[in-house]
Amino acid sequence: MTNQEIHFDYRSRSDYGVHEVIPCIDGIPLTDLIDRFETAARMDPAGDAYGGLIPEFYRFGPLEEHFHGRSTGGTGPKTPLLGCECGEWGCWPLMVGITVTDEQVVWDSFEQPYRKARDYSGFGPFRFDRRQYDDAVRVLSGTIGPDEA
Template sequence: MTSNEIRFDCQRRDDYGDGLEVIPCIDGMPLTDLIDRFETGAGMQPAGDAYGGIFPQLFPYGPMEDHFHGRSADTWGMTLLLGCECGEPGCWPLTARITVTGELVIWDSFEQSHRPERDYTAFGPFRFDRNRYRDAVQALSAKIRSDDA
């Protein structure tokens, strides 16, 4: 079984208090683009350009090592991966279950909490090599720390 590649792109959003926006990228493609293509292709409305990254310096996600390993999941075991394009995480969230095994980190069971009738079973799952995933999350944490300095 092949695994997906993960990285976390960071960019400043001057329209959102100059906050650092974090967008997961899977196999070189921003998750925002992947989910837009999926929702548009599935005929979901509204769809397209609805999602944005998360702002770990502005909202209480906790350490990125915890957040992106599912340790800060909500009561239902879901982790916020994307927020709204406006920057507000609760406005238009994309969540998923994050499972860590001995060799993999798996993202599956995607949901859009404001549209519970939507079916995301054909989106993902994404499987990442646990060591490369850890390295990507550590690089993200280092970027956030250096940005705070």
């Protein structure tokens, strides 16, 4: 199976005067990918429900730990990749299982924890080359800096 390419957008949210982190898969923001999926699956609510993670609102710890699924901070075995469009990840998170091997990083088992009946089995899995993934996380970490993460 072919690997996808990952990068992380760190962009300004003028509505709150902060920055958010949005994963992009093959150049497409994860917010767009999940909106398309939920809308096509006729989930309600759907569309424009998600925003990026905002480090200034919640300290995720070292980004390498977070994006390797090791800093779930009480969220159980899954890791938040997106938060609510309001800026709070605990309000409406998109959660994922993250598996890291020497060769790959896999995102699968997506869920919206406040809508347990939703079926995300058709979303993903997303597979990334481990080196390319780790490089993207390092770039993000260097952009944000240790005081914000």
